[in-house]
Amino acid sequence: MPDHTRPPDKRVTIYDVAVEAAVSPSTVSRAFSRPSRVNSETAERIRQVAERLGYRTNPLARALTTSRTQMIALVIADITNPVYAEIVRGAQEAATDGEYTTVLIDAQESDRRERAAVERTMSTVDGIVLASSRMSDSAIRMFAKQRPVVVLNRAIADVPCVVTDNPRGVRRAAEHLGELGHDHITYVAGPQASWPNGIRWRSLLEAGMELEIKVRQIGPFSPTMDGGERAAQELCARPTTAVLAFNDQMAIGIIRGLSRMGVNVPGDVSVVGFDNILAADLVTPGLTTVAAPLYAEGSAATRHLLTMIAGAPGHTGRPMVLPVRLVVRQSTAARNPSPGRARPQWVGQRPASNPAAHLP
Amino acid sequence: MPDHTRPPDKRVTIYDVAVEAAVSPSTVSRAFSRPSRVNSETAERIRQVAERLGYRTNPLARALTTSRTQMIALVIADITNPVYAEIVRGAQEAATDGEYTTVLIDAQESDRRERAAVERTMSTVDGIVLASSRMSDSAIRMFAKQRPVVVLNRAIADVPCVVTDNPRGVRRAAEHLGELGHDHITYVAGPQASWPNGIRWRSLLEAGMELEIKVRQIGPFSPTMDGGERAAQELCARPTTAVLAFNDQMAIGIIRGLSRMGVNVPGDVSVVGFDNILAADLVTPGLTTVAAPLYAEGSAATRHLLTMIAGAPGHTGRPMVLPVRLVVRQSTAARNPSPGRARPQWVGQRPASNPAAHLP
DNA sequence: TTGAAAGCGCTAACAT
DNA sequence: ATGTTAGCGCTTTCAA
Numbered sequence: 001m002p003d004h005t006r007p008p009d010k011r012v013t014i015y016d017v018a019v020e021a022a023v024s025p026s027t028v029s030r031a032f033s034r035p036s037r038v039n040s041e042t043a044e045r046i047r048q049v050a051e052r053l054g055y056r057t058n059p060l061a062r063a064l065t066t067s068r069t070q071m072i073a074l075v076i077a078d079i080t081n082p083v084y085a086e087i088v089r090g091a092q093e094a095a096t097d098g099e100y101t102t103v104l105i106d107a108q109e110s111d112r113r114e115r116a117a118v119e120r121t122m123s124t125v126d127g128i129v130l131a132s133s134r135m136s137d138s139a140i141r142m143f144a145k146q147r148p149v150v151v152l153n154r155a156i157a158d159v160p161c162v163v164t165d166n167p168r169g170v171r172r173a174a175e176h177l178g179e180l181g182h183d184h185i186t187y188v189a190g191p192q193a194s195w196p197n198g199i200r201w202r203s204l205l206e207a208g209m210e211l212e213i214k215v216r217q218i219g220p221f222s223p224t225m226d227g228g229e230r231a232a233q234e235l236c237a238r239p240t241t242a243v244l245a246f247n248d249q250m251a252i253g254i255i256r257g258l259s260r261m262g263v264n265v266p267g268d269v270s271v272v273g274f275d276n277i278l279a280a281d282l283v284t285p286g287l288t289t290v291a292a293p294l295y296a297e298g299s300a301a302t303r304h305l306l307t308m309i310a311g312a313p314g315h316t317g318r319p320m321v322l323p324v325r326l327v328v329r330q331s332t333a334a335r336n337p338s339p340g341r342a343r344p345q346w347v348g349q350r351p352a353s354n355p356a357a358h359l360p
Numbered sequence: 361m362p363d364h365t366r367p368p369d370k371r372v373t374i375y376d377v378a379v380e381a382a383v384s385p386s387t388v389s390r391a392f393s394r395p396s397r398v399n400s401e402t403a404e405r406i407r408q409v410a411e412r413l414g415y416r417t418n419p420l421a422r423a424l425t426t427s428r429t430q431m432i433a434l435v436i437a438d439i440t441n442p443v444y445a446e447i448v449r450g451a452q453e454a455a456t457d458g459e460y461t462t463v464l465i466d467a468q469e470s471d472r473r474e475r476a477a478v479e480r481t482m483s484t485v486d487g488i489v490l491a492s493s494r495m496s497d498s499a500i501r502m503f504a505k506q507r508p509v510v511v512l513n514r515a516i517a518d519v520p521c522v523v524t525d526n527p528r529g530v531r532r533a534a535e536h537l538g539e540l541g542h543d544h545i546t547y548v549a550g551p552q553a554s555w556p557n558g559i560r561w562r563s564l565l566e567a568g569m570e571l572e573i574k575v576r577q578i579g580p581f582s583p584t585m586d587g588g589e590r591a592a593q594e595l596c597a598r599p600t601t602a603v604l605a606f607n608d609q610m611a612i613g614i615i616r617g618l619s620r621m622g623v624n625v626p627g628d629v630s631v632v633g634f635d636n637i638l639a640a641d642l643v644t645p646g647l648t649t650v651a652a653p654l655y656a657e658g659s660a661a662t663r664h665l666l667t668m669i670a671g672a673p674g675h676t677g678r679p680m681v682l683p684v685r686l687v688v689r690q691s692t693a694a695r696n697p698s699p700g701r702a703r704p705q706w707v708g709q710r711p712a713s714n715p716a717a718h719l720p
Numbered sequence: 721t722t723g724a725a726a727g728c729g730c731t732a733a734c735a736t
Numbered sequence: 737a738t739g740t741t742a743g744c745g746c747t748t749t750c751a752a
Contacts, residue, residue: 065728
């Protein structure tokens with residue numbers, strides 16, 4: 001039977017080390033300061049004493065005087081969405097490289113929760129990466145005034161931003177559908193508070209103009225498989241031959257919803273998504289989608305944040321734009337000349353996956 | 361052009377509020393202490409003054425005196441693995457309810473990284489939930505001596521644990537396969553440092569004994585789709601009719617690997633996974649799998665941790681066991697009497713998804 | 721290079 | 737119910 005009483009946590013302090021090493025506390029402090037300002041034999045001896053005593057510097061106390069916690073916050077819109085996993089990895093790698101710890105915050109697609117969480121965490125971290133924030137521009141600017149902030153997947157004036165090339169991605173998708181004979185594309189919208197949602201629709205509007213493809217929008221729907229299934233119902237009421245969905249999860253939901261109602265993808269309807277999540281390659285038919293360099297997004301945003309924390313000005317001109325590419329799979333096919341009637345899938349006509357080249 | 365120089369961050373302190381409200385600093389402190397020990401009109405007035413001045417209590421300074429940061433750490437083995445998303449949600453919900461902030465740490469399937477991260481974070485948090493830790497028992501016990509710790513998906517003596525009913529899950533899977541006529545099951549192992557991996561294999565050994573089904577093990581493989589694809593190759597060299605995989609991601613990899621090599625699932629080989637991730641319902645054929653109450657795991661572990669932080673003894677007797685259920689989809693079928701030859705899939709014979717009842 | 725002294729912003733005994 | 741005093745563990749002037 002283990003004893004259930006917590007030991008009174010006798011912390012070894014700098015003072016204990018100082019006594020043991022027969023130096024002043026400030027000398028001990030210097031031996032542990034970063035960058036190690038002291039390399040003398042004394043410092044080395046102090047470190048050994050500290051090691052022996054099991055001394056660990058208390059980050060809270062240090063932070064109180066330096067106002068540097070060596071932690072950054074990474075806020076993501078929805079941890080359930082697999083896109084963020086890679087972004088988190090990229091961010092964490094960059095943070096670890098800079099000797100920073102990352103505090104992950106899941107906003108659960110809620111403006112309110114996001115604000116509350118950021119407010120609570122703000123004073124505990126040295127900077128914040130906002131990935132796909134659902135907060136208002138003004139709220140974000142307010143936070144940016146108090147701490148270094150980098151925004152991901154969104155462009156806000158006067159705040160450093162990292163975005164992917166949405167216009168280009170949409171354009172490529174529209175071209176692809178156009179080449180397949182579609183003269184009409186329905187955009188299935190995601191959350192209205194999502195910046196990419198807005199720019200994707202506007203980009204489609206523009207691309208449609210240039211390519212002489214008619215476009216329309218339905219939604220908004222929740223950016224999940226469920227949202228996609230609901231969108232599928234609406235699509236049935238107002239048929240199209242080509243769909244561009246806000247993201248892959250919705251696209252997958254759309255494919256499943258349509259299939260259940262007897263509509264063949266890609267026979268009757270072609271579907272394109274965004275993000276190239278793992279599941280896009282798993283569903284049947286495989287999902288044609290616009291892929292973004294997720295890991296690079298997280299890492300670029302974080303690296304930039306660290307330079308700002310270190311005192312750099314923060315790149316607030318144009319946002320940093322990362323390239324995208326179109327990954328063609330089986331969910332898109334030439335337009336069905338006789339819509340509404342099922343037709344055989346073109347087995348073998350399109351490769352299982354397309355190693356589409358990166359953009360320049 | 362925004363000014364790039366950070367304002368000197370003039371923090372409003374308790375002292376400023378005290379002066380403005382014409383009371384002593386400690387009175388201000390009390391007005392903000394939790395639980396609010398003061399409800400007098402003075403306290404209300406102080407809060408209004410604070411509001412007006414934009415005062416925010418500094419959690420770092422507070423933590424320095426109270427040694428309570430109101431933060432807990434949640435360590436997960438691999439953020440890329442979708443099982444953890446729901447666990448995180450459950451944990452965060454519970455933490456938020458208790459006015460705690462969750463610091464998420466991704467161990468990236470690495471013992472070393474996990475230790476380093478926990479060591480760095482330990483002194484900053486009031487407690488730790490270790491979900492599927494890859495660290496050694498002794499390392500975990502060491503941490504548990506310094507901070508309240510709850511372990512998820514693993515049983516360690518003298519440390520509070522929350523686990524799912526692995527033996528029961530394996531047993532149900534084995535029974536299911538047995539009923540389908542399989543007299544031989546191959547277990548495809550995951551990481552050796554994973555506790556569920558060990559217990560699943562041992563449980564299968566036991567179930568095989570009782571049900572008179574022969575069992576064997578191959579692996580270990582990485583608990584990812586890639587790992588599953590590699591396992592599929594080995595499975596081809598040593599054929600079976602029934603496979604139980606360490607988790608769903610591996611199971612999906614196995615199905616894809618086998619399909620690519622011309623082996624039909626479930627015609628030639630039945631495959632069962634673990635976890636019931638979303639993708640299990642997405643692949644073709646749908647994956648039969650043992651489902652765990654992910655959200656409940658995260659929430660139960662966290663709630664228990666919070667009681668420990670509040671001073672409760674910590675339930676170190678038997679681990680808390682959460683029920684599982686078998687979700688039957690299309691990846692399992694009656695044993696093929698003429699192995700090696702493709703045979704038609706039994707369309708419509710099995711429902712698309714089975715609303716299997718929860719265990720008692 | 722080292723030591724002494726003065727806080728960082730807050731809370732927790734004590735008093736009153 | 738409020739004020740006074742003394743720190744939490746560390747860093748940082750300023751002197752030596």
